[in-house]
Amino acid sequence: MKETLSVALIQHPCTGDYGSNLSLSIQGIRTAAAKGAELIVLPELHTLPYFCQVENTENFDFAEEIPGPTSTRLSELALELKIVIVASLFEKRAPGLYHNTAVVLERNGSMAGKYRKMHIPDDPGYYEKFYFTPGDLGFEPIQTSVGKLGILVCWDQWYPEAARLMALAGAEILIYPTAIGWDPRDNEGEKRRQLEAWQLIQRSHAIANGLPVVSCNRIGLEPDPSHQSAGIHFWGNSFVAGPQGELMVQAEAEEEQILITHLDLNHTENIRRIWPYLRDRRIDAYSDLTRRYRD
Secondary structure: OOOEEEEEEEEOEOOOOHHHHHHHHHHHHHHHHHOOOOEEEOOOOOOOOOHHHOOOHHHHHHOEOOOOHHHHHHHHHHHHHOOEEEEEEEEEEEOOEEEEEEEEEOOOOOEEEEEEOOOOOEEOOEEHHHOOOOOOOOOOOEEEOOEEEEEOOHHHHHOHHHHHHHHHOOOOEEEEEOOOEEOOOOOHHHHHHHHHHHHHHHHHHHHHHOOOEEEEOOEEEEOOOOOOOOOEEEEOOOEEEOOOOOEEEEOOOOOOEEEEEEEEOOHHHHHHHHOOHHHHOOHHHOHHHHOOOOO
16 A cells, blocks of 8 residues: 555546547546546546436447446556546446446556446436446455555445445545536525535545545536436536545536645544544444334
8 A cells, every 4th residue: 555645536527429528538537647646536427428317228328348448448548657547437237237337447457346336316317226227246445556445436425334334344545436416496505505515425434434535526517308407517526535524625616627636545544543433333233224214
């Protein structure tokens, strides 16, 4: 495990043009690597429009196998630039079986591992259950040359259980590729509350587990193909928080940006010594957490 790590987040818009989206991601990766980034994180489903606004079987054509065109291209880039890349893809596992999957590509061009999104939303504008089978790989960190990465995806970021299980399995960083935004019809107060809640819940995972958190979102207004809503205005604000929840770097809401920050990985040990949450957990009293609800 390295003592310090340079991390980059590539925040960019996503259109209906796969090639254009991939080019934006690759351009951002090259720029970040040139500035010394060793670990680079992309937004959720970064090569695609957010197609889950509607239920349409034709959208399954967006999916690809892993390994497949995108993961292969990014593997080549990881090898060329000697970096680690976290990318989020629409995985076709088998006919009729699809996942929202994050892949981790090593600096030698190999695939270090993958994570399949566990929590799948089904809300107006976010009809993901129509497309994605819940993950079956569990909450297992992925060992890489830059550390043990706890990869989670978007809706997973609201669940303290997911962050805790990654921490208990030895994750050294929590990473959240994300696609989240406002309903453009919401008033400014509601938008502010949603954004603050999104930041606070992830910063709380950093605090509760003594780990840095990396969250990379997309930007821009993506119309509803069915014209039944005003679409989703993805709110950007990608950020990195330290193990005390401190904001280390944060993007703007509307701008295409490359965020780079340096993590002091020894800081986790120091923080856990003064706030030893893992030591004081009452694991003998938590069995009800496996219940849906206590009636």
